[in-house]
Structures are given as structure tokens and as C-alpha cells.
Amino acid sequence: MGGSIMKHTKTQRAGSGTRIAAILLAGTLGQVTMAGAQESPERDEFFWLAQMNKASLVINSQEGLLDPDLAPGIAEALREVIEAGDAPDGERPRTVISFEPLLIEAGGTEVTLLHAGRSSQDMHATFRAAMLRDKLLELADQLHVTTTTLVDLAERHAGTVVPNYTNGVAAQPNSFGHYLLGHAAGLDRDAQRIREAYARIDRSAMGTTVLNGTSWPLNRQHMADYLGFAGLVENAYDASQISSMDHPVEVASIVTSVALHSGNFVEDVMTQYAQTRPWMLLEEGGDNTYVSSAMPQKRNPGLLNNTRSDASQAIVLAMGPVIQTHNITPGMPDPKGASDNAAMVDAGIGVLSRLDTVLNALVIDEERALEELNSDWTASQEIADRLMRDHGLPFREGHHVASEIVTYARQNGLGPLDFPYAEAQRIYAESVTGTDAPSEMPLTEDEFRRTLDPVAIIQARATSGGPQPDEMTRMIGTARARLDGHAGWIAERRAVVTSALQTLDGDYQTLAKTD
Template sequence: MLKVMALAGAMLAGLGTASAVAQQAAPPPRHDEFYWLGEINKASAVINTQEGLLDPALAPRIAAGLDAVLKAGDAPNGRRPTLVITFEPLLIEAAGVEATLLHAGRSSQDMLSTMRAAIMRDEALRLAESLRKVTATLARLARVHQDTVVPNYTNGVAAQPNSLGHAFLGHVAGLERDADRLQQFYARLDRSPMGTAVLNGTSWPLDRERMAHYLGFPALVDNAYDAAQISAAEMPVEAGAVATSIALHCGAFVQDVMGQYGEARPWILLQEGGGNTYVSSAMPQKRNPGLLNDTRAEASRVVSLGVGRVIEEHNIPPGMADAKSVADNAAVLGGATRMLDLWDRALNALVISPDRAREALNSDWTASEEVADALMRKYRLPFRVGHHFASEMVDYARARDIRPSDFPYADARRIYGDTLRDMKLPAGELPLTEAEFRAALDPAAIVRDRATSGGPQPAEMARMLGEADARVAAEGAWIAARRGRIDASLASLDADFGRMLPPPH
């Protein structure tokens, strides 16, 4: 049966390949602290020379020394210091003590704050791309499964029939809010602290705007005290909050699917093999969902790391370095990226059996609310009366193991009469005809006939699918624009710095 389900899942997945989804952007490079210290020094050399803060006669020698340090660091096993105070000795060694003229108006405070923001910025763009990819996959699956009717659950109990595609679009909506949060965080992060020195600026007339442009920042952290003392400590906390929000959405989805593994006849599973599942070492019938376990575990780590950003920043004076660690902050955003990549693998490995979903729906009473709704909508019966009637009918059926599709219409009429007596209402016949009664218990008809905006009916599904595709494309364009600006800025810096270097001998 699982092989049949796998084949059906593969056929259904193929239907979604024509869906318009933004092309996956190339991942941004992972530049380390050494790289960004080099870029800051290159920008200082270019700007300060052209602004008259650095003697043009000394500039070529200093530039050549800096270039040598950077090339040596790029060589195998090259030294790549991560702090200003460990980078500078290499520069002095290569260009002489005059190289410290680059340090005019600078401090480790603004340089390290800028470096950390740049690294976090790259990790945020990687996270944005993985988030876009998962959203695109869910939107594609929603299109494939818009007519697949399945049970949905509340309080862990089968509650109502729904379109599986509609449920997937619910997860898409949550991830779109995560994308909003990530983009808003990125806008606050994408500001240059350089030129603010320690906390109140400097007497040197530094061109902060030009420095920001060379490093790919579109704006400045305006207040010099804010730059290294407040904002630089606040950004890791916000990064943790964004990553935690995404992890909560991921964990909820994984747990929803995991619940099926406790069922005798699940309707949604992972395709076996390929690293998705593994056979129990003791029980030959078990296929453990290893990929789901790994995804959930990564989500839990992200939540732990994200909350840790708050704990480290709590109750410390402004500017302290507790929550500023590059490694820790990269672990939060990088962990969220890995989690999303695992989630995308799991989504692409899902095997859905519409037949088993219908079997689950027809063996339970998830459609019973529609009986009460139909009585109120068509015959103006107070909802609580209809609800009581449907509840009594479910109790009667479950006590006798009667499926909804097999429930005798005569028994429904009798229970309706008993309900009217119980609620002290005048006697009367069940107003629903047998055809109306059967239709009210048909899960597919319930889904098809929903009338509210945002529901699973075909017209609303078409609208929401179109909007989801448009949003995925917009997210791709947003990522490409930010990555493109950074790349263009760094290319401009490389070109201008290259012109400073003395001609080769």
C-alpha cells in the first residue's frame, strides 16, 4: 500500500510543476570577520585618501600592505584574525606603523559593530531565501491538493473536513508573516555604524555615507551612542525573535504530520527511504520518520538559541558584548536556515493518500456541524437546537458503530423529535429531506460549498493561490535586490581600492 501511495504522491506532485514560482536565488557568500575587517580598511584607505585625511604619498604603500595581508589570509592556512587588535599587527608588519593612519576616527566599537551587522545581514538573506523556498513548496503543494479533502484537527481531535491545499495555504500565511518580520528586521539591521567611533563620534570629519555605500549599507545608524551601545546589542535579540517565530511554525507543521504515525491507517506520511525514514533496529514493521525528527530537533535548537539571545542581553549595561558573539548569532540564523532546508525536504517527501483521508472522514463524524448549520441556514432552527440534535445523533452512532454514510434517516428523524422534546420546543418533523441530510454529511460537499472569504471553496482557493505565488515572487525579488546592492557596492570598492595599489613591478 505504501508503494501505491508513493506512486500516487509522485503523480500528484507532478501536477504542480507548472506553478509559477520565483527562481531560487544564489546563496550569498559567507564572509567572515577577517573579510569584513579587510573591507572596512579598504574603504577607509580609499575615502580618507580622497578626502585628504590620509597623505596620498603614503597611500599606495599602505594599500599594498593591506592587500598583502588580505591575500595571505585567503591562502590555505593563512592567518585570519577576527578582532581589530589582532588584525592591526599584521597590517603594521606588512606596511609599517604608518598603516595605523587608517585608524583615524575609528574604534574597535564601530568597526566590530559594522562587521557583525554585515555578517548577520548575509545570514538573514540566506534565511530569507530558505524561507521563500519553503513557502513556494507549500504553495505548490496547495495547488496540487486543493481538491484533496482530509480531516483537520483541533485540540488534537478530528474536527472538520477541509481541503488539504487550504490547510497548506494556512501555513503559507504564517510564513508570509515570518517573511514580513524578517524583512522588517533586515531594514533595521541594514544600517552602517561605521564612523561613530566609540559612542559620541570623532573630531575627524569622516564621510560616513560614503563608507556605508562601499559596504553595501543603504543608511546609517544615526545616533553615535545608539550605534555600538544600543542597536548593536538589540539586533541579536530581534534576530532570535524572528528565528523563533519561524521555528514555531515549522514545529507545528511537523507535529501535525507526526500525529499520523500513531494511526493504524495514516493518510499522510513520508516516502520511505532516501534518508526520510529508517527501519527500527528491533521492530521490523516500524518505519521511523527520521527526517521529521531531525527537522523538529533543529527547530527546538533554534528556539533555544533564540531565547538565549534575550537571556544574554538581559540586565547588562549598554554596549556590553554578551549577546554580540558572531558565532552565536550566526548559529541562530544559520540554524533556522538549516531547519527550513530540512522542512523543505520533508515537504517534498510527503506521500498523501486521498482514499485513506476519505476513509478517515467517513469513519468519524467530522461533518456533523454542517447538519446544525444546514438546519439554521435553510430552516432558521436555532443553532443550539441543531447542535444538540447532531450531538445526540453522534452519540447514538458511536455507541452502535454506525458510519455517517450509513446512518439511517429514520433514526435521524426520531432523534430530532426527541431533541425538540428535550429542549421543550413544539413537536415537528426533521425539516431536512433525506437528500439534504446526506449532503450535509458529505465532506467534499462541505468544503466545496463554503461561502466565506478565505475558505476552501474553488473561487477562494484560486484567489489565494494566485496571491501566494505573487508573494513568493516578490520575496525572491526583494532578496535579489538586497544581494545585488551589496555585491555592486563591494565590487565598486574593489575597483576603487585596486586603483590605489602601486603598479606591479
């Protein structure tokens, strides 16, 4: 590509980026490793079943529902099962009915006293919610990284003027940074959706048993606190019959939105590869592009193809919970599979990661972009706008004038830079014949030329949210503030769960009378 090329590369980010790193680091440092309550090799079903058993033991002991003389023996049995599961290649059962036999083997039938006031229904609903909220935070992390890359790139190209397209056709000039901020706004809505979904999923079903509660007075709120949940699923029927089916469907909608936003951007870049002289491409080589096996001139954009394919696959996986939930009675297990739903979220994370790679590989040829703008009539609407704003001509009449100028220009192979002013005067006069408009073109030749200048058009925009420099500065600041807020939210959510599990472990260790 010829001309002045600006390439985006990964750099150390200062300012808001430093604050974000500090927030995330603080959240990471808060995850102190503790025997028995630390994050096990993975926070899977086994991990959460262990935490629920710990919490049941502590709560029932504290509230006089369990003989205190039995607590140390049950705690020891639980410790054995957890340590065995955490060992390399250890057995990590994923259901209540496969976890309990290990407890019985380690401590006898007395350990089943822990099961009072609960069932596999509410326990499974609880660990699924806990695992899904963990996955949402992973998705939120990658969304934050990718959106930050978008905003950084937008700031770098705030003054880069490029063509934008509607209905697949060149439409108007725009700042490339402004265009990127538009895509960042879409991802910010995805971040909002994650936070909103998290709040609905961050509710404990524990203690609701099958669907209508139990005569055993298990302290549900205390259980929720120990497991790091913000509150309870209020209705016992809703807990494992309705809400646990809603959760994966809602998360699927977020993964779908992420994939659609990513695919839209990739396709916009992809269309440039159909041109003989694109203004936007990927840096050649590496995993970005590859040479055709038959045609030496071709540089196929493998990274774009792979990102688009990943987005399609994520949407396919996201359709799973929707289809599985359709036409089944409440509470059926079809859409609840923790591993399937984790794979769906992982697909969304993968799409965002690939999109981040795309953004870091973009090469923008500013001169070629401006050349393309000046080779077509994407600035022609400004003629109608200027005639209306400065000279009182009704917009539709000004639009007709501009349209006739474009028709004549294309018939005669003329571009905006070489269009004769005299022809513009003639076309104007003929177009307004029979109207109340001034009979002579009210724009001077100098005004006419400035009206068709893409750079001047961007500079003169007055719309709130437009690409003019002052608005770009404001919107970039707003976008960074939102990114800071999102990073802080992620760190806070993780800190809540970590602190709750540490409290549970401390109380459990005290009860078990172990070091």
C-alpha cells in the same frame, strides 16, 4: 497503504518558479569576481575589516584628510595583508587589534592613520551587522525554497479532502491543499519578519567611534555607501551600545518562529504514526524511515524525529542571545559573538531544509482520508449550519440537534453513511420540543445525506479564505506572487551589497595606482 495514493515528488516548476530562478540567477551573476573586493573565501570578520580599511583609505584621501603621497604605500600594505589572509590557511584575524599589527608589519606605523575617526567598537558593530544581514539572506533563501515546496504541494492537493484536527481531536473536513496554505502563510510571516529585521540591521555604525562620535570628520554616509548599507545608525551611543545587542535578539525571534512553525507541522504528521491505518505517511526507506531493531512491523519515521530535534536545537540556540542580553549593562559583548549568532541562523536554515525534505517525502492516501472522515462525525456542524442558513433555526438549537444525533450514533455504532434518516427525524422532533422551531425535520433525506458529505461541504464553502475551488485558486496565486516578491527582494539586497563593494574596489584600485 491501500487506496488511491498521490505522492509528491520534486519536479521542474514552471511559471512563477521560472521567474524566481531568473531573478536569483541575475543576482548571482551580478556578483562579479574582482581582485581585492571579491567575496573572499568567506565574508567573515577579516573580510569586512579589510573593506572598512579600504573605505577609510579612499574616503579620507578623497576628502583631504590623508596626505595623498601616503595613500599608495598604505594601499600596498593593505593589499599584502588581504592577499595573505585569502591564501589557503592564511591568517584571518577577526578583531581590529589583531588586524592592525599585520598592517603595521606590512607598511609601518603610518598605516595607523587609517584608524582616525573610528574604534574597535563601531568597526565590530559594523562587521557584525554586515555578517548578520548576509546570514539573513541565506535564511531567506531556504525559507523561499521550503515555502515554494509547500505551495506546489498545496496546488497539487487543492481538491484532496482530509480530516483536520483541533485540540488533538478530529474536527472538520478540509482540503489538504488549504491546510498546507495555512502553514505557508505562517512561513510567509517569517519572510516578512526577515525583511523587516534586515532593514533595521542594514545600518552602518562606522564613524560613531566608541559611543559619542569623534572630532575627526569621517564621512559616515560615504562609508555606509561603500559597504552596501542602506543608511546609518543615527545615534552614536545606540550604534555600538544598544542596536548591536538588539540585532541578534531580533534574529533569534525569527529563528524561533521558523522552528515553531516547522515543529508544528512535523508533529501533525507524527500523530499519524500512532494509527494502525494512517492516511498520511512518509515514503518508506532511504533517510525517511527505518525498521525497528526488535519489532519487524515498525517503520520508525527517522526524518520526522530528526526534523523535530533540529527545531528544538534551533530554539535552544535562539535562547542564547536573549539570555546573554538579560541583566547586563549596555554595550557588553555577551550576545554579540558573530560565530555564535551565525550558528543560530544556520540551525534555522537546517530546520527549513529538513522540513523541505519532509514535504517531498509525504505520501497521501486520499481514499483512506475520506474513509476516516466518513467513519466519524466531523461533518456534523454542517447540520446546524444548514438548519440555520436554509430554515432559520437558531444555531444553538441546530447545534443541539446535531449533538444529539452524534451521541445516539456513537452509542449505537452508527456512522454518517448508515445513520437512519427516521432516527434523525425523531431526534430532531424531541430536541426542538418547547421551542419555536418547526416540529418536523425541515431537511429532506437527500439534503440530510448531502449535509454529511465531506466533499460537498468543501465545495459549498463560501467564506473568503476557505477551501472552495475558486478561493484555492485565488490564494495559490497570491502565495506565488508573494514568493516572487520575496525572491526579488533577496536578489535586490544582494545586488546592492555586491555593487557597493565593486565600486569601493574600483576606487581603491585607482587610488593605489594598481592594475
